[in-house]
Amino acid sequence: MAEGKAQKKPTARKPAAASEPVEYAVTRNPDFPVGVDYYPLDEERRSWRDWYDRDVASDFAAMAASRVSDVRVFVSWRAFEPQVGQYDEDAAERLERIVEAARAHDLKLIVCFFADDRLAEMNEVPWGKGRDPRTDDYLIQREISLVQRVVNRYRAEPVIKAWDLGNEAFCAGFTTEAALEKWVTELREAVREVDPDRPVLVGTDPETLLRETGVDPRGAIDLTERAWSHLTAPYRAYIAEGPVTSGPATYTDSFLLRAALRGLPVVVDGVGVHALDVSAAEEAAYVRTALYSALMNRASGVMLRRWGDLETEKREPYFRDPFEVLVGVVDVTGAPKPTLAEVKRFVAVAARLDPRRYALAPERAAVVVPAERYEPLPSLAGLYDPRACLQAYIAAKEAHVPVTVAREGDPLGGYHVLYLPSPAKLTPLMWADLGAFVQGGGSVVLSYGGDDVDPALREIFGVEFNGDGGPRQAFSCRIAQPGVLGDLRSFDVRMELSHHALITPSGATVVATDATGSPLLTVNQYGQGKAVFIAAPVERAIAQNDPWATPTPVRHLVRTVYGTVAGAAGAGALLECDMPEAEIAHFLGEDDDILLVLSHNAEKMTVTLTTPRTVATVQDVRGGAPAEVGGRTFGVPLGPNGVAALRVKFG
Amino acid sequence: MTGRRSSQLRVAEELARRGRLSAAVAACYEALAIDDRDPFVHALLGHLMLEGDFYDEAIEASTRSIELDPGCSPAYLALGLAYDRRGGMWDQSVLVWHELAEVVPDLVTAHVQLGEAFAAAGFEQEAVDSWRRALELDPKHSRAQYNLAIAALKREGMSTALPTIRKAGELDPSQDELFFALLGLPAARIEFDAAQVKPERGARLAAAGMLLRREDFFAASDLVGLLLGENPADADALALAAYAYLKQEAANEAMACALRALTYSADLPMALYTLGVVYSRFPGLARHAARVFIALAKAAPQHSLTHVLLAESLLGLQRYGQAKQAYRAAVRLDPACVRARFGLAAVRLTEGAYAEAQWEIRRAAYYDTRRQGTFWSLYDAYAGEADA
Incomplete structure (x- = not known):
């Protein structure tokens, strides 16, 4: 079939050859488990005494039927140790019933020892006398006793998958990194004395906890064997407070996941909505996006936010935070919500992705979070930078560049391209690393973030910095060198820019200027690599203006620059895609590849993909007849927030 | 209420009025180092955080300002806006706009915002009453008109809402x-x-x-x-x-x-x-x-x-x-x-x-x-x- 005319929608399939193997459904993927948080109370009127005092077996049966494989359960210290040193046998029996139910339904348990669910008062031991269980030495010793007691009982139990020391709500009570690390060290050692094998984790996200408390938990997480990524309601309100089925909200889960990937396997926890003003269909669409984003961005599994809704008291509106209790995948009667159907479909797709057969294409591009992000107020960098980094991440995704998130100070050797979105300052060490990186053949895109810049800018980027031109109400771009950094276009749009660097080229090529002729976009060959400078904090401006209504030319500018630089550096997209809002994950196999195409748009669309090689057939990974293509281009129809999981055979 | 504003605070004000957000925040912190019980500084800091869309920080600073002086009207404004923009905090927002409407009764914005907070919390009739009150104070307030149009749309459909949408459009200079x-x-x-x-x-x-x-x-x-x-x-x-x-x-x-x-x-x-x-x-x-x-x-x-x-x-x-x-x-x-x-x-x-x-x-x-x-x-x- 002639190239360019080969567009065939997989919906219009031709029957496959009779010899095509028929694939039977596999129910779960042990390498990508889908789990759920199973909270101790299902009715608000119940007290701490009712900890898991319900029909756990029937819930677990429903979970197993839904192809859920992991369940996180929460130990109640108060129920287990009502008096100092005296353990309650009834609580132990209830935990035993949970373990038995998990065993009966082939579920794995993640046991969380110290959690705050804002209802079951699990850590409020009456004999604690108000002392802080996070820092009080005596209470920590009692915690160690409890942990060792539980771990000792189940150390040979195969149902137990991991030990979770504390959830994020509990860890939010720590006020210093040192206290958190000391607590994690002591508890982890306590587990290790009894159970040397099973992984220990602390269920906090390094970014959201830092945002909420100012405590950087990375040191504590590094003491464990698993990491946890977790979007919270306050963090969502901070970074992407708009509609959940479009714009940055659909990228936030994977951004946090990428930020949490620091050498340990990461589970995306807390998948679910954080507001109740969305319809059931929108909730399902959001959960679908979050689930597939996890699979497409190197997660090791996902955990849903809550199994069942909590039945709230009728006496007073807003007595209980509805965002915490009505976000289950089944309602108070146990009836499944549309979200659960999404979960089942997702598990069926994930089950087809055998990591021994398919490997995700490597990411050679990274968005770099500046070290200034960790500075407290009055520095605003800690508030601006995550938003700017998220926008840079989205721009790279829109350019279909396989991208990850790194931090200033991380080793840069594995990357070909670095994006530094609007940092106010970089450390001298980072400037030196950047110089070596570009000199060695890497490419860097840096946008101006305000304040003075390091003299190294002149050397690496080939521009002379003459000061900050201050805020502007309009963003203008005039292309001076067409084609140098892709298909850029001139534009004038209404958009607030907080800064604008006044620069003159001292070796760099001016690719675009503003309306007055001042350089806006430059590219400089430095050593073996390229250094691109954008004279305005454009990623920050996208974030600080309304990112759901960013002027189209601005988004086009950023993603074109990102994509072109990555493409030239050998870190670009493996295939062409005509829709920026379609995220693509390319899993490479020996005989065939798997493509996951996820729409970040709440409206339906058709994505046209063009591959470097001729595609023989395209087939839904779950089975069905393959569609013959016979060309390099084919179309993929996607519904609102839709997803396609395709097995592609070349030939 | 503090009688005199410190020179650091005045510097912060000047920077804030010129849109120099980062420098203004730094100046506010210098002012707080001198007097951390000055409601002006906290109110200004709340406003600056709101300008940066940092809602949790804005809520914290504005709340502190109101604690120090319950008559600090700009802090109520910043606090209410922070609640509204953050979303999901409508009950707190309603209380704040009520307070501001009492502190500054002729402030049209307070009534319009109060109506929007009521509407978001599902109290439609109270919302309509607030927007009508706003229109009594300023009959040409187009946002109050638009809100009434949206309320009419929710209740009775587009045919009822359209005339109000047109009317609001005519008020648009x-x-x-x-x-x-x-x-x-x-x-x-x-x-x-x-x-x-x-x-x-x-x-x-x-x-x-x-x-x-x-x-x-x-x-x-x-x-x-x-x-x-x-x-x-x-x-x-x-x-x-x-x-x-x-x-x-x-x-x-x-x-x-x-x-x-x-x-x-x-x-x-x-x-x-x-x-x-x-x-x-x-x-x-x-x-x-x-x-x-x-x-x-x-x-x-x-x-x-x-x-x-x-x-x-x-x-x-x-x-x-x-x-x-x-x-x-x-x-x-x-x-x-x-x-x-x-x-x-x-x-x-x-x-x-x-x-x-x-x-x-x-x-x-x-x-x-x-x-x-x-x-x-x-x-x-x-x-x-x-x-x-």
Whole structure:
């Protein structure tokens, strides 16, 4: 079939050859488990005494039927140790019933020892006398006793998958990194004395906890064997407070996941909505996006936010935070919500992705979070930078560049391209690393973030910095060198820019200027690599203006620059895609590849993909007849927030 | 209330007024190092955090300010806006706007925001009462009108809401500015003597436009008369005449002049604008209005309001999908276009997309309140009381 005319929608399939193997459904993927948080109370009127005092077996049966494989359960210290040193046998029996139910339904348990669910008062031991269980030495010793007691009982139990020391709500009570690390060290050692094998984790996200408390938990997480990524309601309100089925909200889960990937396997926890003003269909669409984003961005599994809704008291509106209790995948009667159907479909797709057969294409591009992000107020960098980094991440995704998130100070050797979105300052060490990186053949895109810049800018980027031109109400771009950094276009749009660097080229090529002729976009060959400078904090401006209504030319500018630089550096997209809002994950196999195409748009669309090689057939990974293509281009129809999981055979 | 403001605080104020956010925050922290119980500093810090869309920080600082002085009206404003923009905190928001309405009873914004907080929390009747109270204080408050239109849409559907949407649109001063932008007049108003206008076509056109902007219709008509006397087929002059008639409620004459202008210049934006506005005032001519506004949006696509006018005409024809596209085009050109935001909210409600509609209303409120600069008027009044 002639190239360019080969567009065939997989919906219009031709029957496959009779010899095509028929694939039977596999129910779960042990390498990508889908789990759920199973909270101790299902009715608000119940007290701490009712900890898991319900029909756990029937819930677990429903979970197993839904192809859920992991369940996180929460130990109640108060129920287990009502008096100092005296353990309650009834609580132990209830935990035993949970373990038995998990065993009966082939579920794995993640046991969380110290959690705050804002209802079951699990850590409020009456004999604690108000002392802080996070820092009080005596209470920590009692915690160690409890942990060792539980771990000792189940150390040979195969149902137990991991030990979770504390959830994020509990860890939010720590006020210093040192206290958190000391607590994690002591508890982890306590587990290790009894159970040397099973992984220990602390269920906090390094970014959201830092945002909420100012405590950087990375040191504590590094003491464990698993990491946890977790979007919270306050963090969502901070970074992407708009509609959940479009714009940055659909990228936030994977951004946090990428930020949490620091050498340990990461589970995306807390998948679910954080507001109740969305319809059931929108909730399902959001959960679908979050689930597939996890699979497409190197997660090791996902955990849903809550199994069942909590039945709230009728006496007073807003007595209980509805965002915490009505976000289950089944309602108070146990009836499944549309979200659960999404979960089942997702598990069926994930089950087809055998990591021994398919490997995700490597990411050679990274968005770099500046070290200034960790500075407290009055520095605003800690508030601006995550938003700017998220926008840079989205721009790279829109350019279909396989991208990850790194931090200033991380080793840069594995990357070909670095994006530094609007940092106010970089450390001298980072400037030196950047110089070596570009000199060695890497490419860097840096946008101006305000304040003075390091003299190294002149050397690496080939521009002379003459000061900050201050805020502007309009963003203008005039292309001076067409084609140098892709298909850029001139534009004038209404958009607030907080800064604008006044620069003159001292070796760099001016690719675009503003309306007055001042350089806006430059590219400089430095050593073996390229250094691109954008004279305005454009990623920050996208974030600080309304990112759901960013002027189209601005988004086009950023993603074109990102994509072109990555493409030239050998870190670009493996295939062409005509829709920026379609995220693509390319899993490479020996005989065939798997493509996951996820729409970040709440409206339906058709994505046209063009591959470097001729595609023989395209087939839904779950089975069905393959569609013959016979060309390099084919179309993929996607519904609102839709997803396609395709097995592609070349030939 | 603190009687005197520290020099560090005054530096912070100056930086904040100039939009130097980071420097202003740093100055606030210096002021706090001297006196961490100064409600002014916390209120200003709350405002600055709100400017950066850092809502949790804004809530913390504003709350602290109110704790230190329960009469600190600018802190209530910052706190209420932070609750609203953050979302999901409507019960707290209602309390704050109630308080502010008591502290500054004639502050229209407080009543409008209170209504929006009530509406978001599901208390529709209380919301309507608040917006009506706002309109009692300022009958030309377009945002209160838009909110009433949205409330009518939720209760009774688009047919009931449309007249209120049109009424709110008529209160929008930027619509007249669109005409003058289409004419090519600068945004800044220039004082001049009509008798000294050069006897050249370009100068007379510009002067007539500026006089129309001042609503000096007699002087403008003299200049338009001179232009048409020299060339009766001058489409620009005819379009100015059409606009002058439109502003004087002479719809038939406006229509005649605009149509005549279009016979000489088929896609003249000024004439298209005037003709479309005239058509849109007659319910029976909604289809005509839509056609004219389609032509206007094509002729002047860089102006967000041309897309808004098109969208509003499409609303009248119940072509909600096309209206949504037009509103979206307007929002992409100008995210601060309150009229487009409310229109988009109305369309999204007809689709049952409640969350998206609520988001558009929140963004409309965000831009509208920012544009008004209410914080500084409250802050200065509060500082004046302290100085007194």
